[in-house]
Amino acid sequence: MVVLDIETEDGQREALRRMLTIRAFDTKAADLFSDGELPGFVHLYVGEEAVGVGACSALESDDYITSTHRGHGHCIAKGLDPDLMMAELFGKANGYCNGKGGSMHIADVDAGMLGANGIVGAGPPLATGAALTSHLKGEDTVALAFFGDGAVAQGQVHEAINLAATWDLPAVFLVENNQYGEATPVEKQHNVQNLSETAEAYNIPGFTVDGMDITAVYEAVKEARKRAADGEGPTFIEAETYRYHGHFEGDQQPYRTEEDVAIWKDRDAIETFKRRLVDAGTITEDEFDEMKAEIDQQIEDAVGKAKDAAYPDPSEAYEDMFNAAVPEISDFSSGMRADGGEDR
Amino acid sequence: MSTETSSGTGPDRTEEMTIREAIRLALREELDRDDDVFVMGEDVGAFGGVYEVTGDLVEQFGEERVRDTPISEAGFMGAAVGAAATGTRPVVEIMFSDFIGVCSEQIINQMAKNRYMFGGKTEMPVTVRTTEGGGSGAASQHSGTIHTWFAHFPGVMAVAPATPASAKGLLKSAIRSDDPVIVFENKQIYEQKGEVPLDDDFTIPIGTASVEREGEDVTVVATQRMVGESLELAEELAGQTSVEVVDLRSLYPMDTETLVESVKKTGRLVIADESPLSYGTHAEVATRVMENAFYSLDAPIQRVGVADVHIPFSPALEEEVLPHGSDVEAAINRIV
Structure with missing residues (x-):
C-alpha cells in the first residue's frame, strides 16, 4: 500500500485517492440503502473526507484511532479494505466483523482501527486507554479519537480528555464539527463559540481548523501527534466541516435548506485539494478522471463481491462472545429448539 | 512470609489470612508475574483503597501500575477497555458497585460487546473489582448488591467470592482470563479468615461452584x-x-x-x-x-x-x- 504522507507527491495522490474512495463508497452505500439492499442504519461521511484523510496522513501506521457511528471514512483513511467493509455492510461472513458488526461497528484492531461506535462519545475513553497502553509499555504509538460535535456534550468525553491531560498521555482529540448533532444545530448544543475553547478547561492546546482543507487538518494533527509522542500530552482539535447527507440515510433534514448545503459544497474538500494538486502539476485533469473512474469501478466491484459473498452460517451467532468456552451459550442455543427426546 | 501461621510445605502450603489479604496477595502475585497487569481506581495507590484492599501495593509496583484515578468512573472504565484492546490487562476498582451506573455504558456497550461485534477479533482482558452489600449503615447508594445485572448481561463473566481461598483463586483467574470478569466483593466479609494456598499459580476456574x-x-x-x-x-x-x-x-x-x-x-x-x-x-x-x-x-x-x-x-x-x-x-x- 502507498504510504499516506501528504508531504510527498505520491502521498498526496494517495490522499486524494482515499478521499475519492470514501466519497464513492458512501455515495454507493446511500444508493444501496435507498434501494433497500442494505440492512440496518447507515450514517455517511460524504463532505467530511478531508478530516479523516488529513488526520490519518499525520499518523504513523501503528497509531490507533477510535471512530464514530459515521465511521466509513475513518476506516478508509486508516487504510482498511473497501471490499471487506462493503461485505460487512451486507452482513456477509467475510466482512471485517464476520457480519456481526455492520456499518456502525467496523473494526480492525490489528490495523489500529479500534472500532466505529454506535454510542456518541464512547470513543474518546477508548483512545485514552490505547494511549495509556502506549504510555505504560513505553511505546511510541499515539491514539487519536475522532468524535462529533454532539459528543462534546457527553460527560464521558470530558472524563476521557481530563484523564489524558492529567496523565500526559499520547492522545489526540479531534472533533469533527459537522454543524449538527443529529438534527440540532451545534449552537443550540454548546455555550462556546468554538468547541476548541473547551481545551482551556484541561490546560491543553486547542485549535479550530478548516476541516474542508486537508492540509490544515494535516498540519494541526501532525503538530498534535508530535506533542503527544514527545510526552507533552493531548491536544484538542476542532475541524469545521459539513456532512452533505442527513444524519442517517432517510433523514428528511427539515433543519436545513439546500442553500445551506450548497454553501459548503462550494468549498468541497476534494475539489479544493484536486485543484491544488493540478495547479502544482502533481496530477493532471486526465489522471484525476482516470483515478476517479478506477475508484468508482473498485467500489462497484466491492458491491458485486459483497453480494456474491456467503452469509455467515447461522451457528456463527453463538460464536465469539468469549475467548473461553461458556457452556450456557451452547446449552441454551442447542436446547431451546430441541424436541422432547426420549425423556419426554 | 511467617512460617508460624503457615501450614504444609511446598506447593501445598497454606496460610490463614483475611479475604482482604487474600485479594491483595492475588493482586501482588499477578502484578509481579505479568508486566502487562496494572491496577487502576480511586484512591487505590498511596491511600491503599477505601477498604484497604490494595494496601501497600503502590510501594512495590509504583504509581504507574497502581494508578490513582480522578473520580471519573466512565473515563477510567472506558480507558480500561481501550487499554485491554491494545495489549494490557487492567484491573479496575470501582469503589462501590452502586457507582457502576455512571460507567455502565463502557461496561455494557464497549467491554461486553466489542469482542462479539468485532467477530471475535479482539480480546478484552479487563478485570473489574467492586464492593457490594449492606450492613455498614451506608444507606442505599453504598450498600447495594447488583451482581445480577451483570450476571444477566451477555459478554461479561461475574464471580463473587465467599472465602479467602476463593477470593484469591477467582481473582487470579479473572486477571489471567482474556475475557472481561467482574469480581463482586461483599464488603462485610473482608475480615473473614481462612486458609489460603500460597502457591503462585493457585487459581479457581471461573464457572465452578x-x-x-x-x-x-x-x-x-x-x-x-x-x-x-x-x-x-x-x-x-x-x-x-x-x-x-x-x-x-x-x-x-x-x-x-x-x-x-x-x-x-x-x-x-x-x-x-x-x-x-x-x-x-x-x-x-x-x-x-x-x-x-x-x-x-x-x-x-x-x-x-x-x-x-x-x-x-x-x-x-x-x-x-x-x-x-x-x-x-x-x-x-x-x-x-
Whole structure:
C-alpha cells in the first residue's frame, strides 16, 4: 500500500485517492440503502473526507484511532479494505466483523482501527486507554479519537480528555464539527463559540481548523501527534466541516435548506485539494478522471463481491462472545429448539 | 512470609489470612508475574483503597501500575477497555458497585460487546473489582448488591467470592482470563479468615461452584456473606437436619452440574443471596435446578434475599431487610 504522507507527491495522490474512495463508497452505500439492499442504519461521511484523510496522513501506521457511528471514512483513511467493509455492510461472513458488526461497528484492531461506535462519545475513553497502553509499555504509538460535535456534550468525553491531560498521555482529540448533532444545530448544543475553547478547561492546546482543507487538518494533527509522542500530552482539535447527507440515510433534514448545503459544497474538500494538486502539476485533469473512474469501478466491484459473498452460517451467532468456552451459550442455543427426546 | 501461621510445605502450603489479604496477595502475585497487569481506581495507590484492599501495593509496583484515578468512573472504565484492546490487562476498582451506573455504558456497550461485534477479533482482558452489600449503615447508594445485572448481561463473566481461598483463586483467574470478569466483593466479609494456598499459580476456574459442606436433607446454594452464615447454621443444625452448603462462587458462567447433583441427592433447595429477589440470582439457580432436576425435587424451592427494597440507613431498618442465617433456617424449616 502507498504510504499516506501528504508531504510527498505520491502521498498526496494517495490522499486524494482515499478521499475519492470514501466519497464513492458512501455515495454507493446511500444508493444501496435507498434501494433497500442494505440492512440496518447507515450514517455517511460524504463532505467530511478531508478530516479523516488529513488526520490519518499525520499518523504513523501503528497509531490507533477510535471512530464514530459515521465511521466509513475513518476506516478508509486508516487504510482498511473497501471490499471487506462493503461485505460487512451486507452482513456477509467475510466482512471485517464476520457480519456481526455492520456499518456502525467496523473494526480492525490489528490495523489500529479500534472500532466505529454506535454510542456518541464512547470513543474518546477508548483512545485514552490505547494511549495509556502506549504510555505504560513505553511505546511510541499515539491514539487519536475522532468524535462529533454532539459528543462534546457527553460527560464521558470530558472524563476521557481530563484523564489524558492529567496523565500526559499520547492522545489526540479531534472533533469533527459537522454543524449538527443529529438534527440540532451545534449552537443550540454548546455555550462556546468554538468547541476548541473547551481545551482551556484541561490546560491543553486547542485549535479550530478548516476541516474542508486537508492540509490544515494535516498540519494541526501532525503538530498534535508530535506533542503527544514527545510526552507533552493531548491536544484538542476542532475541524469545521459539513456532512452533505442527513444524519442517517432517510433523514428528511427539515433543519436545513439546500442553500445551506450548497454553501459548503462550494468549498468541497476534494475539489479544493484536486485543484491544488493540478495547479502544482502533481496530477493532471486526465489522471484525476482516470483515478476517479478506477475508484468508482473498485467500489462497484466491492458491491458485486459483497453480494456474491456467503452469509455467515447461522451457528456463527453463538460464536465469539468469549475467548473461553461458556457452556450456557451452547446449552441454551442447542436446547431451546430441541424436541422432547426420549425423556419426554 | 511467617512460617508460624503457615501450614504444609511446598506447593501445598497454606496460610490463614483475611479475604482482604487474600485479594491483595492475588493482586501482588499477578502484578509481579505479568508486566502487562496494572491496577487502576480511586484512591487505590498511596491511600491503599477505601477498604484497604490494595494496601501497600503502590510501594512495590509504583504509581504507574497502581494508578490513582480522578473520580471519573466512565473515563477510567472506558480507558480500561481501550487499554485491554491494545495489549494490557487492567484491573479496575470501582469503589462501590452502586457507582457502576455512571460507567455502565463502557461496561455494557464497549467491554461486553466489542469482542462479539468485532467477530471475535479482539480480546478484552479487563478485570473489574467492586464492593457490594449492606450492613455498614451506608444507606442505599453504598450498600447495594447488583451482581445480577451483570450476571444477566451477555459478554461479561461475574464471580463473587465467599472465602479467602476463593477470593484469591477467582481473582487470579479473572486477571489471567482474556475475557472481561467482574469480581463482586461483599464488603462485610473482608475480615473473614481462612486458609489460603500460597502457591503462585493457585487459581479457581471461573464457572465452578464448591460444595463447602456435605449434607443429605437439603441443599443451600449461597453466595458471599450468606455462605459463611449458612455454614454456621449447618453446624448448629447438625444432628437434627443435615444441610449441604454449596458456594455458588461463579455467577456467570454458572456451575449447573454441581448444583443439580446436590439437589438430586437432597431433594430440597434453598437459595441464599443478598440480591433483591425479583429476577435475581436466586431465580436463575432455581430455574436451572428445575430444568435439570425437576423430578428430584421433594419440596418447593425457597429463596432468601432482599424483599425488593433498597438498603435503608437506620440500623433498625437495615437489619430488617438484610438476609441472615436465621432466614435460611426459616426457609429450611418450611420444607424439611
